[in-house]
Amino acid sequence: MAKLQKSIDKRNALVKATIELVNNNGFHATPMSKIAKMAKVSPATIYLYFENKQDLVNQTYIEVKAEYTNYAFATYEENMSVEDGFELIWKRIADFKLKECEHAMFLAQCDNTPMIDEPSRIEGIKHLQPLLDLWQRGKKEGLVKPLSDFILYAYAINPLSFLMITQKRGAFQLNESHIEEAYQAAWDSIKVNK
Amino acid sequence: MAKLQKSIDKRNALVKATIELVNNNGFHATPMSKIAKMAKVSPATIYLYFENKQDLVNQTYIEVKAEYTNYAFATYEENMSVEDGFELIWKRIADFKLKECEHAMFLAQCDNTPMIDEPSRIEGIKHLQPLLDLWQRGKKEGLVKPLSDFILYAYAINPLSFLMITQKRGAFQLNESHIEEAYQAAWDSIKVNK
DNA sequence: TAAGTAAAAATGAACGTTCATTCTTTTTTT
DNA sequence: AAAAAAAGAATGAACGTTCATTTTTACTTA
Structure with missing residues (x-):
């Protein structure tokens, strides 16, 4: 009850500030004091919502990851054909990475550094199951190569992260035809x- | 003259320690004192070889990146066919990422965080030209899709980084047939x- | 070759700063 | 008016960097 009374707005502001500061400066240059300032909150207040800095980053990661996968599968239905299903999920993911670029960047940084602890990382992987099931079906139907999920993911999905990061750095501009x-x-x- | 007298061994030990510690703990949890300890050197000695921590990381990045591209193109010759050339370069890169896994992991972490400053990043990209030239040739000959280099890189090369990181985390074991x-x-x- | 010496390299300890976190007090809510 | 939430100031630890000193190296001279 006590916890529910706390303003959810402050928590959200803290999560938002964490994403923005870690994206722009990296985890190593994101002190709690700056997070507090950006969220317009006292540093002490952070500790009413999160155990410590690691917990703040872990929870932020898990939330953004959930938002990502929810978006990816929102309009997918299991009775779609393998080809349609894959195109739909793929384009939803592309959409998310372009529209929610800040959130996708944050995930990319977490996924490539030891910034997140292992339990949170494992928690974040869970939600990909519908895509793995789709691939399984595609393999059975002889449409998808009989490769491990890791290799399929590496080629089908992960390149989008690279393109997004490259675009964010200003090296080139992704447009509809690139997608x-x-x-x-x-x-x-x-x-x-x- | 003065600079050349300094022991190159110590510099190398510092670079090596930086790679190892940043890989295992992340930049944010790699203090100069630990780097010094691992390199069996006084903290003060680091500053004889590097301006500051940022300079140490930048120089390490540039060196590892050069080592990587040197390896990738070592046996490539421009008169090879596009298909042979690509297979050769691709497999050299795969080889490097598996054999020099620590170095490749370090690059991946640098490439996905704001840990490296922009000039060093740009310096690191320079060496990829032979591959871009090969693709150019492939496009002319109608063998390679007429896509931007970023997209080609995203699909042809970058997935190896994901596979390497996944393997390093112990999620699965890459073998010859996976490659x-x-x-x-x-x-x-x-x-x-x- | 051996002794002497000046410069370079290396060091451990110390400095000032910044950080994550906590403490005490004030403000807000019920 | 009691309890919960929030705040700013305070704290100790850890950090990057520098300082004062010692050790090693390279070279000169006998």
């Missing part, structure tokens, strides 16, 4: 060549 | 479908 090209490359890499 | 499968996926994603 279509990338989707074709993704599908070509995992589909069975007839 | 062959991954190579096929890479080529399938960028080659023109006849």
